[in-house]
Amino acid sequence: MSIMSSQPKYQRRKEDRPQEIADAAFAAFAEKGYAATRIDDVAKRAGISKGLTYLYYKTKEDLFKAVVKNVVVRRVDTLIGNVESTNLSSEDFLRGPLLDFMKQVPGSPIAIVIRLLISEGPRHPDLVDYYYENVVARGLGAIRQFVTRGVERGEFHRDALQYQPHLFLAPMMLSMIWRLIFADKPLDTDQLMESQIEMLLAQLKA
Amino acid sequence: MSIMSSQPKYQRRKEDRPQEIADAAFAAFAEKGYAATRIDDVAKRAGISKGLTYLYYKTKEDLFKAVVKNVVVRRVDTLIGNVESTNLSSEDFLRGPLLDFMKQVPGSPIAIVIRLLISEGPRHPDLVDYYYENVVARGLGAIRQFVTRGVERGEFHRDALQYQPHLFLAPMMLSMIWRLIFADKPLDTDQLMESQIEMLLAQLKA
Amino acid sequence: MSIMSSQPKYQRRKEDRPQEIADAAFAAFAEKGYAATRIDDVAKRAGISKGLTYLYYKTKEDLFKAVVKNVVVRRVDTLIGNVESTNLSSEDFLRGPLLDFMKQVPGSPIAIVIRLLISEGPRHPDLVDYYYENVVARGLGAIRQFVTRGVERGEFHRDALQYQPHLFLAPMMLSMIWRLIFADKPLDTDQLMESQIEMLLAQLKA
Amino acid sequence: MSIMSSQPKYQRRKEDRPQEIADAAFAAFAEKGYAATRIDDVAKRAGISKGLTYLYYKTKEDLFKAVVKNVVVRRVDTLIGNVESTNLSSEDFLRGPLLDFMKQVPGSPIAIVIRLLISEGPRHPDLVDYYYENVVARGLGAIRQFVTRGVERGEFHRDALQYQPHLFLAPMMLSMIWRLIFADKPLDTDQLMESQIEMLLAQLKA
DNA sequence: GATGAATGAGGATTCATTCAT
DNA sequence: TATGAATGAATCCTCATTCAT
Structure with missing residues (x-):
């Protein structure tokens, strides 16, 4: 709205998102195995939304x-x-x-x-x-x-x-x-x- | 209608069904792992219907x-x-x-x-x-x-x-x-x- | 096998089977309701096999x-x-x-x-x-x-x-x-x- | 291909979904009873997919x-x-x-x-x-x-x-x-x- | 980029019904 | 008649994936 609003909306945007996701996925796979791990688990561990996972990795x-x-x-x-x-x-x-x-x-x-x-x-x-x-x-x-x-x-x-x-x-x-x-x-x-x-x-x- | 329909709908009826199913399941698990094996796969391998599996084994x-x-x-x-x-x-x-x-x-x-x-x-x-x-x-x-x-x-x-x-x-x-x-x-x-x-x-x- | 075997195979064959089955069904329906009652329950209560039920009643x-x-x-x-x-x-x-x-x-x-x-x-x-x-x-x-x-x-x-x-x-x-x-x-x-x-x-x- | 495909795949997104689903379920239960109602019926009545029902209600x-x-x-x-x-x-x-x-x-x-x-x-x-x-x-x-x-x-x-x-x-x-x-x-x-x-x-x- | 609501294709399980014996 | 093994259609529920916002 305001012209002055210079704060980027998503300032936490990180360059190492893929790495964070992979780490979260690793932890999840370690705990439950591949089949039993839900993408949702991974996202939750990575502190992001399920959808974002798909931005970096096309499929499970x-x-x-x-x-x-x-x-x-x-x-x-x-x-x-x-x-x-x-x-x-x-x-x-x-x-x-x-x-x-x-x-x-x-x-x-x-x-x-x-x-x-x-x-x-x-x-x-x-x-x-x-x-x-x-x-x-x-x-x-x-x-x-x-x-x-x-x-x-x-x-x-x-x-x-x-x-x-x-x-x-x-x-x-x-x-x-x-x-x-x-x-x-x-x-x-x-x-x-x-x-x-x-x-x-x-x-x-x- | 057809010249020869030789497939009986109800195959056979044995007490070694449990063993047959277990064997089929073993083969399926060996090939695809537990999680990726469908009960249907097992049944198909054993030459029976999906439902029959459940007569002998309550759950996967x-x-x-x-x-x-x-x-x-x-x-x-x-x-x-x-x-x-x-x-x-x-x-x-x-x-x-x-x-x-x-x-x-x-x-x-x-x-x-x-x-x-x-x-x-x-x-x-x-x-x-x-x-x-x-x-x-x-x-x-x-x-x-x-x-x-x-x-x-x-x-x-x-x-x-x-x-x-x-x-x-x-x-x-x-x-x-x-x-x-x-x-x-x-x-x-x-x-x-x-x-x-x-x-x-x-x-x-x- | 023997000529003398005069005992009918199914001597308990009753004329009131339908009634017995209906009674069993009534008891089952009373307990669990129609939808939740399985034909198997009824048969078991009536002391007969599931299949026999269908001899007297075409459907549930x-x-x-x-x-x-x-x-x-x-x-x-x-x-x-x-x-x-x-x-x-x-x-x-x-x-x-x-x-x-x-x-x-x-x-x-x-x-x-x-x-x-x-x-x-x-x-x-x-x-x-x-x-x-x-x-x-x-x-x-x-x-x-x-x-x-x-x-x-x-x-x-x-x-x-x-x-x-x-x-x-x-x-x-x-x-x-x-x-x-x-x-x-x-x-x-x-x-x-x-x-x-x-x-x-x-x-x-x- | 078609002249007009006006149906969006993802309808809307409201917080009154729970209420809508409950209303649909009420109508369905009223009509067919609990046991005879399929979750699919409920979903169809609510104009949503079967799966969405489970987002708001864990089980039937x-x-x-x-x-x-x-x-x-x-x-x-x-x-x-x-x-x-x-x-x-x-x-x-x-x-x-x-x-x-x-x-x-x-x-x-x-x-x-x-x-x-x-x-x-x-x-x-x-x-x-x-x-x-x-x-x-x-x-x-x-x-x-x-x-x-x-x-x-x-x-x-x-x-x-x-x-x-x-x-x-x-x-x-x-x-x-x-x-x-x-x-x-x-x-x-x-x-x-x-x-x-x-x-x-x-x-x-x- | 980010979200999470929404979808829909399965997959496990149940059970009325059939039929070989 | 009588059995119960066998079938398969239905149904609940899950979850990878998509997409409107």
Whole structure:
């Protein structure tokens, strides 16, 4: 009405709306799963209206994909960077940074993403591919490279290379699934991973 | 009117209907997950009408529970019986029957059940408990008992007992999840499990 | 199989099956109303299978109509016969047999029929007509006739005829509805009807 | 394509939607009863989509309760207010305002509510209680109070108090039921109520 | 941009009715 | 006759998506 009314109507308009929505969606998916999450829940969590969600994400499925990629992207690079740039001896690296990393995975958003991929993956092959290339392949590659370096440095014996990198991650995987399913049943997941690392070291060391 | 109308409207009438429905439901859940499966899908697969499903299972949830328990019950007893009644040396048993068993799990219905538990478990705590008691606890118990026997026989050293039984199963778990998510990506899951058994044997043997 | 087997397979086959079914249906309708009653309930109450019901009553609606007519027919004739054949003075008849009859109506199956007619009547005009002709018209006619007789005998004054017979029944009606709706709220329905009769007598008497 | 498509897909947007829906529901329930009314009918009558009904009323039952309370609340207060604030002599009041009120009840929405309570009451005890407290108890209380006042003023004799207030309403009740069931059968319901009032006056007057 | 009322396509569940046995 | 398994049409209710404001 008035000429002077210079306050923009929607001053809270944020640039990071998409991110906020994705975060809210992630929280909702984590809690109830994809199918059981209503767009309304997401909007409420994000503090916006249902309709606005659709301004940024055309469909619920779009939102789902964004969420998965989002979480993945925000986590993986730094992690793998760590592995690649370490100066520690192989043994110290395994017992130190790698173990620490693995220990925190089962309780992290990555576990949620795994759960979502297990549930919804079959309906989203592109998402699975994305995840494989950006997380799994890179992670396994990093471990393989690490073992190779250990061999080159003489810390590991030659046959070390025949061990699949998945073996490093198996207890982490089991711990993750355990927590997803049996949240309340006790299990010393840290010790599980430690034992595995020790076993592997015993096998790999020259 | 038509030359041959050979389709009787009322097909057959059996008491294995419940099992047929459960089987159809298992197949449907395996393919699309619980939430995305329509009762109609199940009925169609079972070759019956939607309504008949409800004669045997009061709700979709009932059907779900029946399916899970069904698969579990039909599998577990024999398997664990095997473990308990073996006469082989510990080493031979690990490399033989146990490894064989583990190798076939990731491709078996048990993997599907795991998928369902991961997706729907949080909404069905009683099912999780059932699964824990009837499968997990018993399986872990069997392994623990097996290790104990190995120690008693002098095949394993005393410290063997400190290894959590989960360690035996970790690669099996990883293989299972791998297949559930990355069905088409290659992974020599058998070798993974073999390596783990060898590593464990190397650690456990007196 | 054996030649001697002279026992008929269904020896309990009764001639009064239709009646039994109607009784069961009446009980079920009384308890849950027409819409909420399942044919299965009726069959169970009658101690027969669902299918057999359809041998005697083509549809649920048929059954409904049979039930209403049934109850009506079985009750009305004797009742009205009473009124018509009395030898008592008008006053004694009102205070005696008529009052007694009215007192027991609100708790009788007639009340249930009224309830059914109120609920389902609009969908069954023929039933309403049937009820009107066989119960209401006859009942009112009997009262009218009774009053006429009273006038002829000099027990009632001439103007007595201007009173509509419905007035005799109004408290009975109210009592019936009261019980149907407020089963548990106290109301001395007997006194209500007594007061009305006394009032009417005071008005009618010469 | 078409020459004129003038129907907007999204009609209007009001806050009187709840009332509109309740009105539509009332009409539908009045016509077909609660059980036989489809939410779709209600929506169609209200000119909205089925889903919108659920935005305002969580379940069909909620809608039902809202409808009943709605009708009741909108009517009762003024009516009972009338009774309480009158300055007329008891006799004039009975013959005037009270009679007028009673005469219009059998054709009013209140009759519909009665029908609904008779049909569905047993399944909705809370509704029955609500109705009892807000309509019946208050109505009867008002009549009782009115009689008391008449006695105090010397218009009625002492024994007047022994007459249950229900007696005033009995012909109204009968008229209501009569219309609900025998809509088309003639009955001078007004005269019925007038006669009752006259009879009562004859009894009550000092 | 933002809202949330409104839509409508399903999906779970019920139940009158049918029919093979 | 008698059974009850089987059918399928109907009905309540949910929720992703749209759009008037």
